Amino acid sequence: MRSTIEHLGYLPSGVGLLATSPHLLEGFLKASALFERTTLDPLSREVLIMTIATRNGCHICIAMHTARLHALGATTEIINALRGRQELDDPRLEAIRRFTHQVIDDAGAVSAETLETFMGHGYTAQNALEVVLGIGAYTMSTLANRMTRAPLDEPLAAYAPEDNNVVR
Structure with missing residues (x-):
């Protein structure tokens, strides 16, 4: 927990619980920590995390990773689409969002076509396993x-999900 405090400057309530x-x-x-060291680029990792956060309805993760997406320079359109569980305009990021859903929906047994489509956007077989x-x-x-x-912790209040999960 000390390393989390050092990294964020406070202990998130979720980590404490x-x-x-x-x-x-x-x-x-x-x-x-292992996921952060994968060969997936930071923006792709955050798209995956937000896909899970919105799918599972975790208000803390939605807020925390909205802040992270802002820090990475993601556009408001990408952030709003992720929060609204909508298709992304960026084809590569949309590929990882869709692939994440397919891996979950198919319990990992994705079709060869699904894997091919994912890899057709510059991702690798290693990246596919890193998604898992x-x-x-x-x-x-x-x-x-x-x-x-x-x-929700006070430092994340500005990124709290609203009913429609849209950031303004």
């Missing part, structure tokens, strides 16, 4: 945040 299960906390922190890692890591946090009813 995850500590109720030290094993879950350790698993999430390790899995998310991202789904695992952020499924842990989104479900745990919802289960513990973790409150």
